[in-house]
Amino acid sequence: MSFPSHTNSYYAASANDTVLRPELVGEHQCDVCIVGAGFTGISSALHLAEAGYKVIVLEESRIGFGASGRNGGQLVNSYSRDIDFIKRHYGEYVGEQMASMAFEGQAVIRERVAKYNIDCDLKEGGIFAACNAKQFEELKAKKALWESHGNDKLELLSATDIQKHIGTDRYVGGLLDRLSGHVHPLNLVLGEAAAFESLGGVIYEASPVTKVQEAKVEGELATVTTEKGSVSAKHVIVAGNAYITGIIPEVEKNSMPCGTQIIATEPLTQEQQKAILPSDVCVEDCNYLLDYFRLSGDGRLIYGGGTTYGAREPEKVEALIVPKMLKTFPALSNVKIDHAWTGNFLLTLMRLPQVGRIGQNVYYAQGYSGHGVTSTHLMGKVLCEAIQGNTTRFDVFAGLPQYPFPGGRRFRIPYTAIGAAYYALRDKLGI
CATH class of the missing domain: 3.30.9.10 (D-Amino Acid Oxidase, subunit A, domain 2)
Known part of the structure; x- marks a missing residue:
């Protein structure tokens, strides 16, 4: 296949990092395999690498190819539905828990930029x-x-x-x-990717995933398959958002x-x-x-x-x-x-993130409904916590109902x- 390129945007034209990462070839094994090298995937990867996990990221195209490298670059706080809406529809406990995280994403971004000296015009x-x-x-x-x-x-x-x-x-x-x-979003995700790689993380580009097989029993490895290879992992995070189809169809319909x-x-x-x-x-x-x-x-x-x-x-x-x-x-x-x-x-129909787990060890997070820059960075931290065994905050998001759009696909x-x-x-x- 020809190597993919970014869309013809200002961000791509002014990207700090144009290095091409290799395709995945052959069989590999790691602690966590992440599908998608956008904000959710790279934020999760960096948190996990800092916690000592061996992580492989698979990207169908280029780092930040999707919304993470094309958006308006604005750090908008809270969620696409605000705290009062969440309390009315899902109760006081869920509302208070989500309120306690509503301004955390921007803090994660600022911490990353400062810690790793990321040049992204913050x-x-x-x-x-x-x-x-x-x-x-x-x-x-x-x-x-x-x-x-x-x-x-x-x-x-x-x-x-x-x-x-x-x-x-x-x-x-x-x-x-x-x-x-506000930030240059593509340079932010590229800077976070470089930080992840500096901690031993590995990113493969031009590596479209064809199948994710979750573990059926506890302790079994999940398998992520691409056109030229595969990764066996204790945990998988699917983070392709709008640019992924066919991997988790039961979620995509929503x-x-x-x-x-x-x-x-x-x-x-x-x-x-x-x-x-x-x-x-x-x-x-x-x-x-x-x-x-x-x-x-x-x-x-x-x-x-x-x-x-x-x-x-x-x-x-x-x-x-x-x-x-x-x-x-x-x-x-x-x-x-x-x-x-x-x-x-x-x-998403309710304009709140879709978060959950399939089988024993396949996690997913997507559908930020226009509030993705900050929410993805929060979610990377929440997913890392869940993989480490603390699912308290993950369960708040995972407990939100996921409704299909009227009329189906x-x-x-x-x-x-x-x-x-x-x-x-x-x-x-x-x-």
């Missing part, structure tokens, strides 16, 4: 921007909710205050979270790949940067089909938004995203777009697209 601060009065009231409630669970780095912004951070009159207010931030689109401008002048994002924070609005944007380490505006269901890619990303960018920043009408790309994230895409159209109308009407 910057501080993120804003939720309200497009109407109803959204602003919801941000007031979010501030109170998050503060009640330990986040004391929040600041409510009025319509005047928010313009000190974002050079537009689109927003009626916002919420600044100083525990948030999720759906969705595409988001991103552009990166040419480097902006210092004057342009100060005009649009003077405090250099990242921003996401509060619409159901949201826009998100930030400045890169070299001064480009990275702007994303839009959703395509069922992993369909639009013919022209620029045609979709540039009008959104110009609605926010009309002064950028003459700025050149250097990169445009799409990437898939994995949506055949009809879930049109049904969800209809839902997206409904939410787009709500955004326009401000309800």
Whole structure:
């Protein structure tokens, strides 16, 4: 097979590490075999390697090929469904347990960047921007909710205050979270992969997994098979998210790949940067089909938004995203777009992660529903704890119900697209 390459994104063009790892050939054995070299897989691998486990990571394409190397790069705290929703639907205990972990992912990222000196353009601060009065009231409630669970780095912004951070009159207010931030996501996962390898971990690229056979009885090894080899392991973690099919079909039926689109401008002048994002924070609005944007380490505006269901890619990303960018920043009408790309994230019906175990020793974690950068780093730590024998936090996530999309695999895409159209109308009407 020809060696795979990254999508044509700004992140790939500015990656710190372009080394090609070898394919898996022959039979191997280890303590833990991980399928997928994105944030969940590499975060788990690094935690396990630090704990002394012998770990092999198998990647179908390249490290960070999927959502981990294509996303908006924003460190958004909590989950796609917030703590109050979780308490209402799953009870006080589950809500409190998940609340205690809601701000941990960003701390893991910052610890990794500092400990291993990872060059990933880490910057501080993120804003939720309200497009109407109803959204602003919801941000007031979010501030109170998050503060009640330990986040004391929040600041409510009025319509005047928010313009000190974002050079537009689109927003009626916002919420600044100083525990948030933004990064070059591909360089983050590449830096974590290098840290894992420095501890003796092994990563094989261009090694698509064809089968995972879990242990039927306690003490038996699981087997992970690729086109040219196999790995026998005491434990397996399946972490392919939206970019894996056929490995655990009983789980895949409960999720759906969705595409988001991103552009990166040419480097902006210092004057342009100060005009649009003077405090250099990242921003996401509060619409159901949201826009998100930030400045890169070299001064480009990275702007994303839009959703395509069922992993369909639009013919022209620029045609979709540039009008959104110009609605926010009309002064950028003459700025050149250097990169445009799409990437898939994995949506679950309840918009909470799918986590569980199959048989005796095959674990899986996926479906972060748009909150993957921080949640994956939390999950890597939680999966490591479970493999070490402490399943308390793993069991909280694993206990969440996993519902199939209405209509099954055949009809879930049109049904969800209809839902997206409904939410787009709500955004326009401000309800």
